[in-house]
Amino acid sequence: xxxxxxxxxxxxxxxxxxxxxxxxxxxxxxxxxxxxxxxxxxxxxxxxxxxxxxxxxxxxxxxxxxxxxxxxxxxxxxxxxxxxxxxxxxxxxxxxxxxxxxxxxxxxx
Numbered sequence: 001x002x003x004x005x006x007x008x009x010x011x012x013x014x015x016x017x018x019x020x021x022x023x024x025x026x027x028x029x030x031x032x033x034x035x036x037x038x039x040x041x042x043x044x045x046x047x048x049x050x051x052x053x054x055x056x057x058x059x060x061x062x063x064x065x066x067x068x069x070x071x072x073x074x075x076x077x078x079x080x081x082x083x084x085x086x087x088x089x090x091x092x093x094x095x096x097x098x099x100x101x102x103x104x105x106x107x108x109x
Contacts, residue, residue: 001081001089003041009090010035013097034096044079044089046096053077056092063088 010016010027016034019026026036036045045067048056053075056064063084066072079089 001084001086003037003044003081005086006035006037006044006079006081006089009086009093010097013094016097029097029100032100034100035093038078042081044081046077046079046089046092047099048075048077048092048096049099050075052092052095056088060084060088064092 007018007025007027011018013029015029016027017029019028021033021036024037024039026033028034034047038044050073053064053066056077057066060083063080065078065080067076067078072078077092079092
């Protein structure tokens with residue numbers, strides 16, 4: 001996976017926009033950051049709960065690790081782009097996006 005794939009998945013979520021934070025791209029919904037791309041474009045970050053972080057790290061130890069320090073302890077999870085697959089990243093990104101309080105659009109039938 002490349003940085004543009006990470007970007008496409010993030011921006012595919014309802015209400016998501018790309019901004020910049022501390023010199024690198026971030027992705028927000030409802031004004032809240034749910035994911036970022038590292039400046040090197042080799043890693044991303046998804047903002048999970050600590051329990052969600054543990055689940056992803058156990059299931060995919062090569063793809064997910066905590067970010068450094070307090071950020072990592074609070075659930076900010078580093079994603080190794082050259083290892084993670086699209087479906088797994090999509091699941092993690094969707095959970096992070098849900099924490100922003102954005103509601104999915106209802107479809108009418």
